[in-house]
Amino acid sequence: MQPTVDLKRQTTAVGTRKQWKLKGTWQLHTMLLPALAIVFIFQYIPMFGLVMAFQDYEPWLGFLHSPWVGLEHFKTMFEYEDARQVIWNTLVISTLKIIFNLAVPLAFALLLNEIYVMKFKRTVQTIVYLPHFLSWVILGGILIDILSPEGGMVNRVLTALFGIEPIFFLGDNDWFRTVVVVTDIWKECGFNTIVFLAALTSINPSLYEAAIVDGANRWQQTIYITLPSMLPIIIVVGTLSLGNILNAGFDQILNLYNPLVYKTGDIIDTYVYRVGLLNGDFSYATAVGLFKSIISFILVVIGYRLAYKYANYKIF
């Protein structure tokens, strides 16, 4: 008796799948509504503001009456060498950040995974994660002191150990990007480390057991089991960070840069900040921001396609 009923229910379920789903769960779907409404009101409606990018926006005229200029602001963006330079700076800094923000946490997670003293492992993990919670306003001040060529901690150590002349890290075009990338990795690598550690725990232990039986050492286990098993999560993290390729870290740069390193340190966001907020050219700033979003969008789509094609991994 029992099996038959089950079978019957299943057939019905398959046959009228869509309807059945809503019937049984519409209450749950309703719960989604406030969230959808919020997304709609705060994310989609403000998008109409993007119209500013194609106008010569004057606040007292509003979106409706400001004169229409078409793509002029976008042309301006590529005409001026300063805009081209900030785009280049942004790409260099963020690419470096994306690469190292994948590689460093991965290596670190693998190393941590080899530690068997739980207490030590957890402590290290927490300490590495902590800087994530500090704001760049505070860190900026601290870094300026630490990296100072006049008695800053880093320069003192360098002078004491290697006897080299103090380096003006934050005022030197050759060093500035390095400083930006290294400090960003230091601050943010804890987060990805935790993601990778979580992925490590989900690898089936029997794979390792089999490998040990086959005589693989720890290094071979890492290469042939751990890394391949982690590939999907690495791709997910990598794909998600592709969307940030034009976000080189506004808070960070704003708190660290100065006229001496404009050449290598000025990025799109700080540029937009100066143009839009300090000079009041809202339309142009919006155009640059829109350009940035479009590029990010395209990159996310490409990244997603690639992930699907080569790793057969779907995020959504």
Next chain:
Amino acid sequence: MLKKVFATLTATVLAASMLAGCTDNESASSGGSSESKDGKVTITTVRTLKDDTKFRDGEDLNNNPITRWSEKELGIKWETLWTVPNDEQYNNKIRLALSSGQKLPNVFKVSDGQLINDLIRSGKVMPVDEAIEKYASPRLKEIYEQFPEAFYPATVDGKRYGIPRFSGGNGSDSLLWIRKDWLDKLGLQPPKTIEDLEKIMDAFVNKDPDGNGKKDTIGLTLASKNGLATWLADGSFIFGAYGNYVPGSWSKGEDGSLVYGSVQPSMKKALEKLNEWYKKGYLDKEVGILDEQTAIESFVAGKSGIISAPPWAAGWPITDALKNNPGAVVEPYPLPSGPDGKIGRRGEGLVTGMFLFSKDFKHMDKFFEYLDAIYGYIYNDSTYFEYGLAEGYDYVMKDGKPVYDADEIPGGKIDPGKYFITEDIPTVPYMLYELAEELYTTKRDAKNAYEYTKIVSQGEPYMKAATIVNQQNQYRIENEFTGPPTKTMQKRSEFLTKMERETFANIIYGRAPLSAFDDFVKKWEESGGKEITKEVNEWYQSVKGEK
């Protein structure tokens, strides 16, 4: 079922928009001014409320000795609709009110040139020429006639739309503060010229003035991240010693039109000097990345001998320097002159904002009555504020005499001047330091809480510094462009400013030759500088010509 979902969604959106609608209505209804039955007038306003404004228990901006005085004596009820803690949020809120079509408060102060211009162009604020003519008291009119340029930020097509909120005029103009103990120890005289200054800096760097056996001191503290002419650790006097211009300011050129200071040939000489000083170690190695707050650290730590700062620096940061370095003596000195006897300094602007009035505000007479009444305090002829603003706040009576000492006032001293719509005791440009000079030279007693609190209690170094600044008033180089950013400025000034900062910093650090300055000037003119100069002068003619 799907229909139901959409119905719910629509309902949610509708509810949300209704909520939004509510808040709109609310602010609109409280926007208008009204006259109540007892003949009292309510004026609405908004303002920033910084943490230096203190209240007695249970009081706030709408209920304090000043509002009570205003209601009782003048029949004006002030209603502060909202407050925010800083100017940025304030400007955002006003801008939002402007672009979303909300009603504006009756009276409000705006300091951002662009925002003032946007408000005027929107037609939501009213011109005040007629009201000044009709209602301003003779002494207010006299001040306004004395400083016509104070109205320029809110002048459009020859009409004035705002009442200036004056600054101290020369309040943040700089002079030299030097470690007197270092001078004495090394047997040096205070500087009269840039050449003297160089000798002193050389000695401060090489002769170990702090006596710790290490070569770890610098001559001069400068802030350059936000431009070399600034409000603290100011470098404008170096430029002023070599020409009539300071960086970043639009001042009158030889033909009377406005020219941009940073591209004048006299900059070159000063930059050459700065580069020389940097190489010799007179300046902080990090000078290029230091802003005003970080630059002063060297002086506070006792590693620097000279800082160019306004008289108020006597309080902060100089007291910090004295605290950190037992035995330190810091004295104010006049700015030194260049090789041709030139002296010049960055002059602070005359106004810190303009009061604007919403179109439907009907009580300009009351506004001017209030303004004149509070000005009575600094003119010392007020019938309301004889000894101070409010007894028990900034003074107390003891045996029939006013006492201003903070320790004598129960619950501590509170400055009710912060409750005024001017957000401080109102000023007339140059008046404060003029008064300080009088008090310093005649050594007379303070007549009221204003003189005591603002001048005498600030101490002797402050009064001496104020006197020096006041005596060097003829050397002020003021930024005379006070209008909104021009069309080309909006487009190009970001690039031009960036190029300027970069070039100046590179020359000082010796990373670029001095000739880089000429290239900069050429590029500046080509990249919009020429148009900007034209636009600035068109603006200047338009505001100057009519009045």
